Amino acid sequence: MFKKVLIANRGEIALRVVRVCKQFGIKTVAVYSTADRDSLHVRFADEAVCIGPPNSRESYLKIPRIIAAAEITGADAIHPGYGFLAENAAFAEICDSSGITFIGPTPEMIRAMGDKAVAKETMKNAGVPVVPGSEGVVKTAGEGLEIARAIGLPVIIKAVAGGGGRGMRIVREDSEFETAFKIAQHEAEQGFNNPDVYIEKYVDQPRHVEIQVFGDRHGNVIHFGERDCSVQRRHQKLIEEAPSPVVDDELRTRMGEAAVRGCKSVNYLNAGTVEFLVDKDRNFYFMEMNTRIQVEHPVTEQVTGHDLIKLQFRVAAGERLPKKKIVPRGHAIECRVNAEDPAAGFRPSPGRIKDFHIPGGFGVRVDTHAYTDYVVPPYYDSLIAKLIVYAQTREGAIQKMAGALEEFVIEGIKTTVPFHRQVMADERFRSGKFDTSFLDTFQFHAGQEGEGPA
Amino acid sequence: MDLNYVKRLMKLLSESEVDEIEIEEEGKRIRLARHAATAPEVPSWYPPFGVNPVAVQGVPVTPPSVAFPSATPPSPEGAGYHEIKSPIVGTFYRAPSPDAVPFVQVGSSIQPGTALCIIEAMKLMNEIEADVAGKIVKILAENGQPVEYDQTLFLVEKS
Numbered sequence A: 001m002f003k004k005v006l007i008a009n010r011g012e013i014a015l016r017v018v019r020v021c022k023q024f025g026i027k028t029v030a031v032y033s034t035a036d037r038d039s040l041h042v043r044f045a046d047e048a049v050c051i052g053p054p055n056s057r058e059s060y061l062k063i064p065r066i067i068a069a070a071e072i073t074g075a076d077a078i079h080p081g082y083g084f085l086a087e088n089a090a091f092a093e094i095c096d097s098s099g100i101t102f103i104g105p106t107p108e109m110i111r112a113m114g115d116k117a118v119a120k121e122t123m124k125n126a127g128v129p130v131v132p133g134s135e136g137v138v139k140t141a142g143e144g145l146e147i148a149r150a151i152g153l154p155v156i157i158k159a160v161a162g163g164g165g166r167g168m169r170i171v172r173e174d175s176e177f178e179t180a181f182k183i184a185q186h187e188a189e190q191g192f193n194n195p196d197v198y199i200e201k202y203v204d205q206p207r208h209v210e211i212q213v214f215g216d217r218h219g220n221v222i223h224f225g226e227r228d229c230s231v232q233r234r235h236q237k238l239i240e241e242a243p244s245p246v247v248d249d250e251l252r253t254r255m256g257e258a259a260v261r262g263c264k265s266v267n268y269l270n271a272g273t274v275e276f277l278v279d280k281d282r283n284f285y286f287m288e289m290n291t292r293i294q295v296e297h298p299v300t301e302q303v304t305g306h307d308l309i310k311l312q313f314r315v316a317a318g319e320r321l322p323k324k325k326i327v328p329r330g331h332a333i334e335c336r337v338n339a340e341d342p343a344a345g346f347r348p349s350p351g352r353i354k355d356f357h358i359p360g361g362f363g364v365r366v367d368t369h370a371y372t373d374y375v376v377p378p379y380y381d382s383l384i385a386k387l388i389v390y391a392q393t394r395e396g397a398i399q400k401m402a403g404a405l406e407e408f409v410i411e412g413i414k415t416t417v418p419f420h421r422q423v424m425a426d427e428r429f430r431s432g433k434f435d436t437s438f439l440d441t442f443q444f445h446a447g448q449e450g451e452g453p454a
Numbered sequence B: 001m002d003l004n005y006v007k008r009l010m011k012l013l014s015e016s017e018v019d020e021i022e023i024e025e026e027g028k029r030i031r032l033a034r035h036a037a038t039a040p041e042v043p044s045w046y047p048p049f050g051v052n053p054v055a056v057q058g059v060p061v062t063p064p065s066v067a068f069p070s071a072t073p074p075s076p077e078g079a080g081y082h083e084i085k086s087p088i089v090g091t092f093y094r095a096p097s098p099d100a101v102p103f104v105q106v107g108s109s110i111q112p113g114t115a116l117c118i119i120e121a122m123k124l125m126n127e128i129e130a131d132v133a134g135k136i137v138k139i140l141a142e143n144g145q146p147v148e149y150d151q152t153l154f155l156v157e158k159s
Helices: A012-024 A040-044 A065-074 A089-095 A105-112 A116-125 A142-152 A173-192 A250-266 A295-306 A308-317 A394-407 A418-426 A428-431 B003-015
Strands: A004-007 A029-031 A046-054 A078-081 A153-163 A166-171 A195-201 A205-213 A221-233 A236-244 A272-279 A284-290 A329-337 A354-357 A365-370 A383-391 A407-411 B020-024 B030-035 B082-084 B090-093 B114-121 B124-129 B134-139 B145-147 B152-158
Touching: A004 A012, A004 A065, A004 A236, A004 A329, A012 A040, A012 A365, A012 A383, A029 A040, A029 A105, A046 A065, A065 A089, A065 B003, A065 B090, A065 B114, A089 A105, A089 B114, A105 A116, A105 A284, A116 A284, A142 A153, A142 A173, A142 A195, A166 A173, A166 A365, A166 B152, A173 B124, A205 A250, A205 A308, A205 B030, A221 A250, A221 A295, A236 A418, A250 A272, A272 A308, A295 A308, A295 A329, A295 A383, A329 A394, A329 A418, A383 A394, A394 A418, A394 A428, A418 A428, B003 B020, B003 B030, B114 B152
Parallel strands: A004 A029, A004 A078, A029 A046
Antiparallel strands: A153 A166, A153 A195, A205 A221, A205 A272, A221 A236, A236 A329, A272 A284, A329 A383, A354 A407, A365 A383, B020 B030, B082 B152, B090 B114, B090 B145, B114 B124, B134 B152
């Protein structure tokens, strides 16, 4: 096992990793920007090195400084957390060449899965269902229409150079196709300087269901079941749960086996998540793979009883994955508490937290780096806490979450706690019958702080 | 109770380091307590500021600032002088090579652009240059010592 680990991250995940290191008796090195001097992960780590000014590009993303910090402290491993450099193949490579173990997959795997086209091809070759689409760029509307008919409408025309939900056009009828195609090309040219477009089947009313996978250095690849992350706003997850309300044992087995097959084909190492779209007929299609630990890993931990970060360390140190089949039990829900104002379009709300009280009790877990008097800096993402509940049933978990949210006190800044309370009270959410369009039509009622909709 | 006795006790209390006196004798009891200034509210379950040791061996621990986390706490010795701080993380060297003469000494005159030291990071030697004109008053890092971003290396009397 490692002697000293540098945590190349900040916030709640950095504290999470520090906690795991304490369990192993591993010494910890925190790196921090000048804006994070008072961070909990800095205070609870054994050593701390300032690596730059608030701007991430000059601190948490600055590879030479992070490697230098590892060198001067004698760290023998680095945990990259999520975001920042977690999926930066160059960083993983530099760790390797500096003789520091990168707690994650290899640079080759990061590269392979980071390229969406390559990832899709890899999965397809492993027999994993993928979203049907054109094989690359489509040059003319005529060509496009043929492909669209072969795939089956509705389809979505996407800009090759697009992203973040931009440069996309949905076509539901043959007759609309040509116009939509030409407009899409024009928009792509205007928006991204590149008129190239491709076509994919448009999965209607999809749910976002992802499978947690793990590979070890001995060729074993296993899965830990699924998470449903359909409650999203602009492709940002807000609420996650395990298991998924629409996944039964049979579907879980099929999706899990597909994910494992895909990962085994590249000898995947360490933690990863295979994301699928599940349509209303419960067909699943590979969307993308994340080669890192995810924000929402705690819900999987709660229903499987495995500490996934601890497992990352074990796997990185050469240990074998558990042999016993992993069967999820009970139900877990996570609400992401962000420093954002749901009454003002989720506008970021940084600043000093004047009062901070977290809920507790059996099956109530809070992963947070915040505390009373903590100043939420404006330079980084707005996640300040993850509230995770675990119960025997989904109804029980929702009830527990509602109570825990009521007890969660954060004053001085605006947070998404009132928003989550209203979602927990929402009939559609409670029914379990919703998809990724849920928040498009969800109405947040401002001014009802502390209460759900009447 | 004799008032003079009480006054003498009060004087005793104020002249000493003691915060509280309680005396009981012959059935009478008096207690005098110094009114303590309210300490800033710090959750008692967190380690006190300043206890967290900084990685780098031998570097003085600068207590983190509470009110403005993004502001660099001033070096305890820096009052009045211009501080030249490390722009990177690495190992500090006084000279371009082990046998060479150090770039600067206390008393050396410097100009903007004068090479002051080397900071080695990832096998690369980075030359750190002065940003002001003046005289080196104090060198705060030792040869071969690890330094972090924003750490004060030199104190300069600006000319």
